Amino acid sequence: MAGNHRIIPKSTSTLRRLWLSKLGGIDNVSVKNKEWMALLEEDTRNSLMIEGYVVTRAELKNIMEKPIYTPIGHKVMGYFDAAVASYELAFQQHKTNEFALNKAIIRQIHSLMFRGDPHFGYIPGDWRKGPIEISGAKVKPSDPFHIERHIEQLIEVANKPTNDIIRKIAVVHDMFEQIHPFPDGNGRVGRILLNFILVAHGLPNVAIKGTEKNKKVYINALEEADPIVRNVIYVYKTTEPFSHPLVLLEDLINKGLAVAMDVIICNRFGDTKPLQTLAEVAKTTGKSVDSIRVACSQKKYICTMIGRTIKTHTDLFKPPSE
DSSP states (O other), X not given: OGGGOOOOOHHHHHHHHHHHHHTTOOOOOOTTOHHHHHHHHHHHHHHHHHTTOOOOHHHHHHXXXXXXXXXXXXXXXXXXXXXXHHHXXXXXXXXXXXXXXXXXXXXXXXXXXXXXXXXXXXOTTOOOSSOXXXXXXXXXXXXXXXXXXXXXXXXXXXXXXXXXXXXHHHHHHXXXXXXXXXXXXXXXXXXXXXXXXXXXXXXXXXXXXXXXXXXXXXXXXXXXXXXXXXXXXXXXXXXXXXXXXOHHHHHHHHHHHHHHHHHHHHHHHTTTSOOEEHHHHHHHHOOOHHHHHHHHHTTOSOOEEETTEEEXXXXXXXXXXX
């Protein structure tokens, strides 16, 4: 399966980072920031969908504008509140160039998510005390007596310097999901933790898509990573955590990151120059509309959806001028 996967070219990922930097980088996490709100809403909606809580975009907006504390309302607001607080802290770490993950941050994400949910039957932020099974998964989560040590190992890996931030995030995310430290909410906390590391490194949060098709891709990516990452957990002292590629999971994160970065880049670029349709780009470049559309779908070009139309600009196909 990995052999048939199309990974975003490194040159395109570099191009996105150059354009994001040129256009001002990421902004402070705030409900008043439209860029962040759009990304946070998609992050929230899709992460809940993966867990089986389906909320439309309209329903999500209604709950967030006028919180309704039904069972699903608690899930929406719990995730959103935990994400906003976590990404705000991560952004401050980015600003001060002081990235550091610790147990308190992980516990706080869980606590914020469940502190106001009357349907949650455990103490928010506490590690689980008994065994747990991951529905549909082949791996066995950490024994409760080993959770503390395994989380400490995860933190050491997360804080370990590397130039490959996507590899680090993929390893840490799969470690967390294999450890499964909480009695409930591990998938949601794990995805916020994934985004915490992204934001702390100056990148936007991503939405792991929650439709049935995309959920299968996500599960397959975790399953491919599981045996490699299991060595990081259980043969920790002799295993280099970033030596093996986690192809599917890294590709999934890269694609989510490309979508998020393109939203920001195209919105800001569009303030200075009108974005172009694919037909307009085809006239300028001599490429066919179909070939451009395929490249956009694979995120080989910087582009975004405006309504139901894919928009981009030929200037975004090359590095920004100094």
